[in-house]
Amino acid sequence: MVLDLLTQLCILLQVTGVFSASHSYRYYYTGITENANGQPVFTATAYVDDYPIGAYTSHSKEFKLQTEWIKEKTDPELWERNSEIFQGWEIEFKKGVRSLMNHYNHTDGFHTLQWMYGCELHDNGSISGYDLDGYDGKEFMALDLERVIHTASLPEAETIAQKWNTETNEAERMKNYLQEQCIESLKKYIRSGKENLERKVLPEINISEKTTDNGITLHCHAYGFYPRDIDVKWMRNHREEVPCQDDQYILPNTDGTYQVQASIHILSKDGDSYSCHIDHSSQTETRILTWKPTKDATIYIVMALCVSVIVLVTALVVIWKRRGAGNNNSNYALSTTEDKDVPVSLPAV
Structure with a gap:
């Protein structure tokens, strides 16, 4: 289950599938090496369904709301508190990038650490969630919600998953968050943003x-x-x-x-x-x-058929002429083999 986490956001937002009435609440965190030509070394973005709730960057140091109806219907103090939380995650991700570089024996270069998690509420009332970690665009660890353990997606991550499972309660904590707090937050967004989240526009x-x-x-x-x-x-x-x-x-x-x-x-x-x-x-x-078919396409088809017929007729004429020429010169062609290693002309077929 090795996925390219650099394209994971595109996959989740873009890949087509059979339509459903589910709703989702998800976060994407990205940390990069600090010599990244002025790019923010840490970013965090949040989405409810396809609406961007907001984003935090190491440049802004605050979580900025990006969707108008969310600005109008959510508590500003909530996002002020979240800004402080993301500031803490910025520090942790800087440490995490350096730690994984050491783990993979990378001394320099551009490297990324990514974390994706989220929950879904389906139209039948069921819920689901996910928690994925990636390094340099490849998933290296995932949360198994059934067994409540972290599983390595790459052999190099076995020791990391084992350490997380034995030395922390991270798996249990995330399971509780995804199945309880995340779902409750999503339900609040659905209620407050019903007009936007449940609108339907014909294609x-x-x-x-x-x-x-x-x-x-x-x-x-x-x-x-x-x-x-x-x-x-x-x-x-x-x-x-x-x-x-x-x-x-x-x-x-x-x-x-x-x-x-x-x-x-x-x-x-x-x-x-x-x-x-x-x-x-x-x-x-x-x-x-x-x-x-348009007129141009119809003309193209007719022209293609005409060309095919012309090519076929030409080929038949050439074959017929060669047969006639071969019959007239067959004795000469065969007789020349008596004095030459290679015949001057091939015998008739």
Whole structure:
């Protein structure tokens, strides 16, 4: 379970999936080496669903709220207290980066320590949580909430996990936080931000195409939707799902909505029909948009077929001429082998 923690935030926020009505509350901490060209050596960011609550940096020394409705509906003293807590974590992360550099025998260079944790409240009332630690972009330790222990994700982290499990009660403390305090905080945000967190915006959908040397690439673009989770797929003849040629990433828009694109490649002379199927929590049923070749695409297909026919006819003519020439000169071709190591011309096939 080795994940790239440098892209973990993108994965959690962007990767598409079947829509659900769950809510999440999560934190991301990052510490870096101190010779990082003026970058903050420690940052901490908090999110409720896809809304950034705020961020702390070693430059600002305070947790600054970033979403207007959260500013209006939360206690300012809470975030003042959290600023003091993050100042303490800044010190701990500086120590942590140096400690892990020693553990990995790194004497210099740019290195990162990351910590991600959060909880989710699902639409059926169930809860879940996670706690992951990473060094230099790779997960090295995770909290197993079932066994209430830290598990090493890399062999090099075995001794660290063992030390945490035997010398601290960190696993039990984090389990209690994720299943109790984190969930209670999330419920408060859901109540105070219901209008924002539970709003639903229908996706706009369009299909575009691009002709290539060996076929056509079809793009299904859904945009302007909220919440983030969506399922977009291509179907052949409305029955068979067609795998997309690239990974799908849900990207944020400046207005708080999202967009995603699903692309497939088909042969120019493919006679099947293709349709884009979209499921989103703002819809009561699956929306289906069927691709209809544009005039340019139709011309391209006809031209491709014409070129194929011309190439085939040309090849047949060449073969026919070679056969005729071979029959006329076959005696000469064979007779030359008597005086030469290599025949001047090949015998007829």
